Amino acid sequence: MIATLVVAAFAAGWIDAVVGGGGLLLLPALLVVAPQLHPATALGTNKLAAICGTSAAAVTYARKTKIDWSVAGPSAALALLCAGCGALLAGGIPASAYRPVIIGVLILVAIFVTVRPQMGLIEEPHKRTTIRRTAAIATAGAVIAAYDGLIGPGTGTFLVLAFTTLIGADFVHGSAMAKIVNTATNLGALIVFAATDHVAWKLGAGMAVANVAGALLGARMALSRGAGFVRVVLLIVVLALIARLGWLHWQDS
Structure with missing residues (x-):
């Protein structure tokens, strides 16, 4: 079980660092491989691993590329609060209420x-x-x-797209700002999950090490290969998100 989750955490860290969406892989892995975990505990443990990876990727990007702090800074501060509010509501909204909307948005993306x-x-x-x-x-x-605190998977992808379409960042700089904000969303949600005793600390710590390793590799590849590489990964992740959420919605219907 641990070996499977460590591999999943490494892969999720790489995906998150390049374009976001690592939760698409890591959260389902936690729910399938460790079914004894309460769903909220799986979310909290995922946040523990993810915050380590996103913060490592954020530092790597900050060292190598210019970040627009006039946008990234206020976004991160606001995200810390809103992600915590989303985490407080986690589990209170049925999946059937949000999946069709998210799938529709992803198809448009x-x-x-x-x-x-x-x-x-x-x-x-x-x-x-x-x-x-x-x-x-x-x-x-x-x-x-708020979506990240409430649900999670795909947050980094949505952040990259927001910065790309709204302020004209390229994919590399959009990913850099996304990592700053995603670190804040993970922290806000993790605080709430930890306060409600929904984090498996030992398991999450082991996954965090692998997630950081994957994130460092992903950030360096994105920086060295450029926006074209990130765009290809972005499309793959978006299509995977559509397939995953579509499958879950079909199973529930």
Whole structure:
């Protein structure tokens, strides 16, 4: 069980560092491989591993690329609060209520990225108006952060897309800012899960080591291979999210 979860944590760390969406792999792995865990405990343990990986990736990106702190900073501060609020509601909303909406949004994202092959390949600084910056902060720090605390998988992907479409960041710089905000969302949710005794600390610590290793490798690959590489991984992760959520919704219906 531990070996399987460590491998899953490494792979999830790599995916998260490149484009987000590592929870798509790690959370189901926890629920399947360790069925004795309460669902909320699985969410909390996932957050413990994820915060270590996202923070390691954030440091790597910050050292190698320029981060727009005027957007990333306020987004992260707001995300810390909103993710905690989302975590307080975890389990209170049935999956059937949100899955169709998320699947629809992801399908639109996949189409949008496909029909606009140049999106995210170069920075578009002219988009960074006050209105767009405010929209990016609100979207990333409030809406997406609350989703992360409540549900989780795909958060990093949504963050990258928010920064790419709203303020014209390329995929590499969008991923860099996403890691800053994702670290804050993970921390906000983890505080709540820890306070309610929903974290398997020993298991989470072992997974965290593997998650950090995967995150460091993923961040370095994204930085060295550029926006084109991140775009391909983004499409793969979005399609995987659609397939996974679609399958879960079909099983529940």
